[in-house]
Amino acid sequence: MKTLAAIPCHDEGLAIGSVVLKARKYVDCVLVVDDGSTDDTVEVAEAAGAVVVSHGVNKGYGAAIRSCFNYAKGNGLDVMVILDGDGQHNPSYIPGFIEAAKTGKADVVIGSRFLEKNETIPKYRIVGMKVLNMFTRLVGNMETTDSQSGYRAYSRRAIEGIRIRNSDMGAGSEILTQVGDCNLNVVEIPIDVRYDIDGTSSKNPVSHGFGVLMDLIRIFEYKRPLHVFGGIGILMLGIGTIVGVWVIKSYDISGILPLGPTLLMILLFIIGTFATFTGIILHSIAQLFDRLKAKGE
Template sequence: MMKTEATIQFHRDSIPIDLATYKSSAWEGPKRTLAAIPCYNEAVTIGSIILKARKYVDEVLVVDDGSSDDTAEITRAAGAVVVSHEKNQGYGAALKSCFQYAKDHNIDQMVILDGDGQHDPAMIPGFLASLAEENADIVIGSRFMQKSQNIPGYRVLGMKILDHATAMAGSTGVTDSQSGYRAYSRSAIERIRITGGDMSAGSEILTQMAEKGLKSVEIPITVRYDLENTSSQNPVVHGIGVLTNLMGIICYKQPMLTFCLFGLILAGAGIAVGAWAYSTYSATLIFPYLQSVLSVFLSITGLLLITSGLTINTLVQMIRAKES
């Protein structure tokens, strides 16, 4: 069969859906697309987001993460599918439900965006086009590829810290690791495994890209910061939580570097303090209790960290061998 390119238009509930041109090695036709929106108390904005998103995809899914307002009712009225959590479980749990729904319903391409109005659904075609044209598995909307963004300075600083921590955890070449506006191919949908329940899930996904052989690209996006109540969590608390979870990922992925290196530093400090204590005793014949106790504490802690690093490294290697 010769490959051709076509622009295909579908109609769903009398609403025209314009789909980008997609290429398939097996057959020529549109891929099933899903817009997935994790939500928590977004009744004010979710209706308009759904109606706009339906212009560009086959189906819209809203994961209602234990909202106490009318998010679920408005979602159904706007023509989207609702997956409801009985109680608030966190952004990571909502993302997990998005991926599970896409797997269960054989979705070929999924775009995830926020339901608070910060993300413009009109950018969805750009994400889908990048998946096809770049042969990518993940398309990330970056707030830092355009200089005309009005991002508060404290947010930029926090995001850059988290970008570096995400890179240490295994992600490469991403300018906006905390962006929630992304698109995923069928391969990414099937292979990504989300374990965290909080906001660190976005970084967790990026750390899996290299080890699972997934290709990512970035496209510029604009995000609105002039809206009120766009975050259910304080940015500082959010940043600390993500950073803490990233440190856990780093410790798991690089136990020799984190545990053993830190252990060697502490053990070395313990030996240095011990030498200082011995020198003091030799000069004064007075036993330096404080330096001695500190030397023993640092040395033992350092040795325990080294032992833990070696043990964890062995366990990680065994787990990876089983997974492969």
């Protein structure tokens, strides 16, 4: 079984050497995907014995993850473990990931910070993670205690089946929304993550979480247009009906048809009908694409 530790990173010259040296003890190959670093990340990673793929310019976390998958796919790796290069993820967990993939017949192994009691995670992060877990479950129809964990392992089936389109931080959630479509088995193992390291994130946690949430909503719109547009349509038709009842009562009492509410009622019915039929049409198109994709595979 050929194993790979893949490390996407940007400006991690201070920590990447140590991470690579520790990871090399547990896998056949260590890959560092340098996402346009301006420091000595590439030189340090190569000196530590890693294979380096460099983007040249900063393309985003998702683009770095995509390069990890492309390398693993192109080199016939059986298991790929992805971890951060800033020192937050302890490489000593790598054997646990590989073992879970081998004995648990798992295609995706998620390192969860919530399977065991963990008091090191800031409370505001926990709240944000729970919200993103809920939306990931809604969009991907899968259960996980830590959808935002970047410490994961993937089997050959997952490596070949997953397609990453998101170039930013939403890539992790995007991957999980494909688990059901690709019939992948998911297991979780407990991990700890360090939060006492300075400069471990280039993004504010709030903006990061909001960005991931918007990405999940866009995926939901794409995968379930009937729920989105149909829901909006039914809501508009419901409000239009309420306004219509008020218009009828007002006309019965005064004998005068209120112009403003009547126009509002008509507008709501038009929008509601249009949105509902749009949802039905897009749902039919999405189903057709899924069937064509299944035939192609």
